[in-house]
Structures are given as C-alpha cells and as structure tokens.
Amino acid sequence: MTRAFTQHLGVLRAMLRRMFASKLAGFLNILVIGIALSLPAGMYLLLQNAQGLVAQLSGTPQISLFLEMDAKAEDIDRLQKQLAQHPAVAGVDFVARAQALEQLKQSTGLSDLISGLEQNPLPDAFIIHPKPGDAQSLDALRGELAKLPRVSEAQLDSAWAYKLEALLKFGRMGVLIIASLLSLALIAVTFNTIRLQILTQHDEIEVAKLIGATDGFIRRPFLYFGATQGLLGGIMAWLIVTASLLLLNHQLGALARFYASQFTLHPLSIGDSLSLLLFSMYLGWLGAWLSVARHLSQIDPR
Amino acid sequence: MISFNQVHKRYPGGYEALKNVSFDIAEGEMVFVTGHSGAGKSTLLKLIAAIERPNSGSVLVNNQNVGVLKGGALPYLRRNLGIIFQDHKLLFDRSVFDNVLLPLQICGFDHRESGKRVRAALDKVGLLKREKSNPIALSGGEQQRLCIARAIVNRPAILLADEPTGNLDAAYAQEIMAIFSSFHQVGATLLISTHDESVLQDSGVRRLTLKEGVLQ
Numbered sequence: 006m007t008r009a010f011t012q013h014l015g016v017l018r019a020m021l022r023r024m025f026a027s028k029l030a031g032f033l034n035i036l037v038i039g040i041a042l043s044l045p046a047g048m049y050l051l052l053q054n055a056q057g058l059v060a061q062l063s064g065t066p067q068i069s070l071f072l073e074m075d076a077k078a079e080d081i082d083r084l085q086k087q088l089a090q091h092p093a094v095a096g097v098d099f100v101a102r103a104q105a106l107e108q109l110k111q112s113t114g115l116s117d118l119i120s121g122l123e124q125n126p127l128p129d130a131f132i133i134h135p136k137p138g139d140a141q142s143l144d145a146l147r148g149e150l151a152k153l154p155r156v157s158e159a160q161l162d163s164a165w166a167y168k169l170e171a172l173l174k175f176g177r178m179g180v181l182i183i184a185s186l187l188s189l190a191l192i193a194v195t196f197n198t199i200r201l202q203i204l205t206q207h208d209e210i211e212v213a214k215l216i217g218a219t220d221g222f223i224r225r226p227f228l229y230f231g232a233t234q235g236l237l238g239g240i241m242a243w244l245i246v247t248a249s250l251l252l253l254n255h256q257l258g259a260l261a262r263f264y265a266s267q268f269t270l271h272p273l274s275i276g277d278s279l280s281l282l283l284f285s286m287y288l289g290w291l292g293a294w295l296s297v298a299r300h301l302s303q304i305d306p307r
Numbered sequence: 308m309i310s311f312n313q314v315h316k317r318y319p320g321g322y323e324a325l326k327n328v329s330f331d332i333a334e335g336e337m338v339f340v341t342g343h344s345g346a347g348k349s350t351l352l353k354l355i356a357a358i359e360r361p362n363s364g365s366v367l368v369n370n371q372n373v374g375v376l377k378g379g380a381l382p383y384l385r386r387n388l389g390i391i392f393q394d395h396k397l398l399f400d401r402s403v404f405d406n407v408l409l410p411l412q413i414c415g416f417d418h419r420e421s422g423k424r425v426r427a428a429l430d431k432v433g434l435l436k437r438e439k440s441n442p443i444a445l446s447g448g449e450q451q452r453l454c455i456a457r458a459i460v461n462r463p464a465i466l467l468a469d470e471p472t473g474n475l476d477a478a479y480a481q482e483i484m485a486i487f488s489s490f491h492q493v494g495a496t497l498l499i500s501t502h503d504e505s506v507l508q509d510s511g512v513r514r515l516t517l518k519e520g521v522l523q
Binding site: 215 | 392
C-alpha cells in the first residue's frame with residue numbers, strides 16, 4: 006500500500022518536473038483549455054442568472070385588470086364579488102386610482118412631473134392572483150376576465166417571463182452544443198500534447214519496456230499529466246469567468262443605479278465550480294488515455 | 308534454468324537467424340555465446356527476454372515457455388532478467404544515478420531502499436563517484452559499466468550481456484569480464500555473447516558457438 010503510494014507520488018513528482026521544464030508551452034496549453042472552457046462556463050453563468058431573474062419575476066403571475074375611467078363604485082363592488090367567486094382566482098386586490106398614482110410617485114422618482122398633472126390619468130384596477138397553472142390556462146383566464154363588463158383591459162404580467170423561459174431553454178441548448186464542441190477540442194489538445202510527449206520520450210519508454218515496466222507504469226505519468234493539465238485549464242477557466250464577472254458587475258452596478266435596482270450577477274456556485282474543475286480534469290485524463298492507447302502500442306522495442 | 312528446444316527464428320523477409328537450436332543452461336552457470344557477426348548471437352539473447360519470439364520450438368526460462376508469453380506477463384519475466392544491451396540504451400536526459408534507479412522505480416521500491424541499492428550497484432562497477440554525471444560525459448567503458456550496474460541493481464537471477472566488450476580495448480574488456488566473474492561467484496546465471504577472442508582465451512568457460520544460425 007505505502008509502496009504503491011510512494012510510487013504514485015514519485016510519478017507525480019517526475020511529471021510535475023517535466024511539466025514545469027517547458028513553462029511557456031505548458032502555460033499556453035493551459036490558457037487554450039481555460040479559454041475554451043470559459044466560454045460555455047460563462048454562458049452557463051449568464052443563463053443561470055437570467056433564470057434566477059425570471060423565477061423571481063414570474064414566480065407569482067398576476068393579471069392586471071384595468072377598469073374603464075368612468076366605472077362607478079357599485080360596478081367595482083359587483084366586479085369584486087364576481088372575481089372573488091371565480092374558481093381560477095386565488096385572490097383579488099383592488100387598487101384605487103388615487104392609490105395607484107401615489108405608488109407611481111414614490112417608486113419612480115417622477116413626483117414633480119406627476120404633481121404637475123391636472124387630473125389622474127390612471128384607471129381603477131384589480132390585481133388578480135390566479136391559482137397556479139401553465140401559460141395557456143393563464144392566458145385563457147386573461148381573455149375571460151377581459152370580457153367582463155366595465156373592464157377595459159386585462160394584462161398578464163408574466164407573459165414576457167414565459168417567453169423568456171422559452172428563450173432560456175434555447176440558450177441552454179446552445180450552451181450544451183458549444184460545451185460539447187469545446188470539450189472535444191480540449192480532448193484533442195491533450196491528445197496532441199501527449200502524442201508529442203510520447204515521441205520525445207520514445208527512448209525512455211523503450212528502455213522501460215525492456216527492463217520490465219508494465220503498461221500501467223508507462224501510461225501513468227501521461228494520464229497524470231493529462232488530468233493535471235485539464236485541472237489547471239479548469240482553474241484557468243474559473244479565473245477567467247470570475248474575473249469577467251467582477252468586471253461586468255462593476256459596470257452593472259453603475260447601470261443598476263439608474264433603475265434604483267440592486268441587481269448583480271451571482272458568481273459560479275461552489276457545486277458548479279467543482280463540477281467545472283472535475284469535468285475539465287476528466288476530459289484531460291480522457292484525452293491522455295486515448296493518446297496513450299493509440300501511441301504506446303506503436304513503441305515495440307527490438 | 309534456460310532451455311532451448313529445436314528453436315527456429317526467421318525474420319520477416321526470410322532471413323533465418325537461428326536454425327534448430329537446442330541447449331540447456333543450468334542455474335548458476337556462466338556461458339559464452341560466440342560466433343561471427345550475424346551468426347545469431349543477439350537473436351538468441353532476445354528470444355530469452357521475449358524481445359523476439361521463435362517461429363517454432365520452445366524457449367524455457369525457469370520452466371516457463373517465454374515464446375508464447377502474453378504481453379501482460381512480459382514485464383514480470385523481464386524483471387527477473389538483467390539485460391546488458393549491445394547499444395547500451397542509456398537515457399541521456401538524467402544522471403547516472405537515475406539511470407540505475409529506473410529498474411527499481413519500475414518495481415516500486417521505496418525511496419531510501421532504492422538509493423542504497425543504486426549506490427551498491429554503482430560501487431560494484433566502480434562508478435560511485437560519477438553518480439551525478441550525465442551518462443554522455445562517460446567514456447565507452449564507463450557507459451558499459453553503467454549499463455551493467457542498471458542490469459544488476461534489481462539483483463536478477465539471470466544476466467544477459469550482448470557483446471559487452473564490443474568496442475572496448477583489451478584492458479577495459481578484462482575489467483568487465485572480472486565484474487561478470489564476480490557475479491558468477493555469487494550464484495547468478497550468466498549468458499554473454501561475444502566475438503572477442505581475447506576474452507575467451509584461457510577462461511575455461513562453457514561456450515555455445517553459432518555459425519550462420521546453427522549451433523556447432
């Protein structure tokens with residue numbers, strides 16, 4: 006057990022020495038892998054953030070029911086009773102026109118402009134909280150409510166969120182395709198690196214085979230190399246994504262102030278970060294394994 | 308320990324290196340394989356290490372038919388053999404010490420134990436002071452001795468040497484032969500191929516003489 010462990014440690018040490026012997030080439034490889042992985046990882050991150058936003062906004066879909074400007078108090082009472090009894094409606098809030106104007110003043114910072122208005126341009130409105138349902142049933146409800154008497158318009162507030170949700174699905178597919186292609190590129194990069202290493206270590210491999218090295222012993226340093234290079238590439242990708250995120254958040258902070266919003270992009274979660282590192286390490290290992298399987302058998306000492 | 312039984316070896320292209328060769332070598336025996344260049348000496352040694360395979364007949368090492376050994380079993384056969392190659396096969400990207408260390412790394416010896424063994428092997432061939440040098444800085448005779456140190460560091464039961472005195476002058480050749488004799492005295496089985504008549508004189512060692520692939 007300890008013997009096997011020290012042997013692995015020795016292989017790892019020799020491999021790292023070799024890796025650091027050609028610093029520039031090694032660094033360029035890691036950079037290529039890092040950039041290749043940072044693209045899907047970054048897109049994934051943006052999608053995650055957009056998804057968070059959508060969930061936040063569309064979590065409680067609402068239907069806004071705007072009444073005609075000349076709606077009387079008894080019309081409103083009647084509508085309220087009607088709505089409260091509707092089977093697809095979970096709750097109803099009434100927003101009087103004066104109240105709506107006051108809210109508008111406070112939330113947009115346009116109080117000066119609003120104070121200057123001669124009369125209130127806003128209608129009375131009901132905010133309907135429908136019972137949970139899919140996009141279609143909500144849309145049907147909206148159509149039904151729009152036809153009620155004294156109702157001028159019904160708006161499904163979350164309609165755009167459903168559209169965005171569909172758009173996000175499209176984006177996720179895009180990320181998947183790009184990630185697959187770039188994973189292949191990563192495997193190819195490692196494959197080629199290992200091929201060159203096997204070529205330059207041809208003599209060593211030949212001698213090792215002649216004096217009793219098992220295939221596992223010969224393969225091991227190359228597999229370790231591939232996995233380590235993949236891991237370092239993954240770390241590079243993580244750094245690129247995180248640095249880009251910080252830069253974007255800096256600009257986003259300035260932008261969000263105009264809208265009095267606190268919106269910032271969330272960084273990769275610990276789970277996602279670990280997945281990124283493990284995945285890139287696995288791809289490096291796989292590329293090395295394929296290369297070793299392909300090229301080692303060609304060295305047959307005579 | 309080593310037994311050839313009607314061994315035939317034909318290379319691709321039709322060249323017949325060994326024809327119907329049979330012999331036995333007992334444990335602890337020291338044997339010279341002699342003959343002109345191209346007589347089949349190297350092929351004979353390569354068959355023992357399963358670097359080449361016979362076309363017919365059997366090659367037994369420790370009662371194991373190495374001619375039909377599977378690829379996965381080869382490393383374990385070769386760990387029991389110390390091979391001194393005609394072209395040395397030293398690695399010039401590492402020190403003398405690390406060259407001798409390689410067989411021990413392959414077998415998975417721990418660090419301290421292998422350091423001791425490497426120094427003992429280097430001491431035996433008189434290269435202890437050169438352990439940090441690169442093999443490229445060694446003379447031909449020293450490279451040959453380094454190759455011997457690497458072959459014996461694992462303390463194999465069988466030593467195979469292919470033309471170990473090939474292009475050395477007589478004094479160096481005697482030195483190398485003296486090293487082999489000392490291994491013979493501690494019980495190793497040795498098979499040494501040579502065409503160097505000066506080494507063979509007055510040695511009184513058993514000889515296998517090959518002529519155009521046929522054992523004389």
